[in-house]
Amino acid sequence: xxxxxxxxxxxxxxxxxxxxxxxxxxxxxxxxxxxxxxxxxxxxxxxxxxxxxxxxxxxxxxxxxxxxxxxxxxxxxxxxxxxxxxxxxxxxxxxxxxxxxxxxxxxxxxxxxxxxxxxxxxxxxxxxxxxxxxxxxxxxxxxxxxxxxxxxxxxxxxxxxxxxxxxxxxxxxxxxxxxxxxxxxxxxxxxxxxxxxxxxxxxxxxxxxxxxxxxxxxxxxxxxxxxxxxxxxxxxxxxxxxxxxxxxxxxxxxxxxxxxxxxxxxxxxxxxxxx
Numbered sequence: 001x002x003x004x005x006x007x008x009x010x011x012x013x014x015x016x017x018x019x020x021x022x023x024x025x026x027x028x029x030x031x032x033x034x035x036x037x038x039x040x041x042x043x044x045x046x047x048x049x050x051x052x053x054x055x056x057x058x059x060x061x062x063x064x065x066x067x068x069x070x071x072x073x074x075x076x077x078x079x080x081x082x083x084x085x086x087x088x089x090x091x092x093x094x095x096x097x098x099x100x101x102x103x104x105x106x107x108x109x110x111x112x113x114x115x116x117x118x119x120x121x122x123x124x125x126x127x128x129x130x131x132x133x134x135x136x137x138x139x140x141x142x143x144x145x146x147x148x149x150x151x152x153x154x155x156x157x158x159x160x161x162x163x164x165x166x167x168x169x170x171x172x173x174x175x176x177x178x179x180x181x182x183x184x185x186x187x188x189x190x191x192x193x194x195x196x197x198x199x200x201x202x203x204x205x206x207x208x209x210x211x212x213x214x215x216x217x218x219x220x221x222x223x224x225x226x227x228x229x230x231x232x233x234x235x236x237x238x239x240x241x242x243x244x245x246x247x248x249x250x251x252x253x254x255x256x257x258x259x260x261x262x263x264x265x266x267x268x269x270x271x272x273x274x275x
Contacts, residue, residue: 185211
């Protein structure tokens with residue numbers, strides 16, 4: 001049985017390191033509840049959590065995340081500081097400057113919300129639903145974005161219901177991320193095929209585009225937090241989508257080649273008897 005966090009079991013590295021030297025600054029009092037929350041959320045002992053944290057690959061992962069977070073917020077911060085200075089110096093259109101500052105602040109808020117969303121364990125409210133309906137909703141959500149580039153979303157659905165134990169809201173979120181990625185990769189007037197089929201013990205969702213495609217390095221890194229080739233992306237959409245699919249005990253396979261397009265294959269557990 002896994003252990004819950006308690007102060008008596010807290011590793012010395014947590015209590016007595018540099019944090020311990022800053023007790024008068026209040027840091028010591030804040031770290032314990034944070035560590036307790038981590039251990040409780042992941043149902044792991046403190047020894048397990050801190051043993052993982054100290055691994056070089058985890059430290060590198062955290063460093064990349066911090067660099068990504070800083071990079072994503074750098075441009076909005078520069079914008080806010082620049083236009084705040086213009087307002088102070090009474091230069092330019094004040095109303096326009098204020099709107100630009102508000103837009104930049106909202107972008108920063110979106111980044112922070114995505115980070116918090118990614119950091120939380122996935123909590124799914126599973127119930128028997130028709131995956132076909134959820135997939136159709138995801139397509140409908142993406143229609144406006146597709147129409148801006150005159151891209152056709154072509155769904156291919158089975159005639160019969162395809163019911164599985166899913167959280168419809170969360171699964172739709174993940175599917176919207178994959179479909180929007182396909183739209184971003186496509187040129188004007190192209191077609192994206194979205195297929196749902198039933199396999200042996202699983203449902204298969206395929207999202208096929210004939211867009212720019214990705215090289216091997218991009219495919220390997222696309223689920224790493226803050227990794228993004230988009231100017232306006234946070235790099236958290238794909239990691240969050242992956243967490244949702246894996247929370248459904250599903251799998252994701254990506255096949256892509258530069259210049260030929262990409263196919264995303266999502267498999268979800270499926271029991272035909274539950275129709």
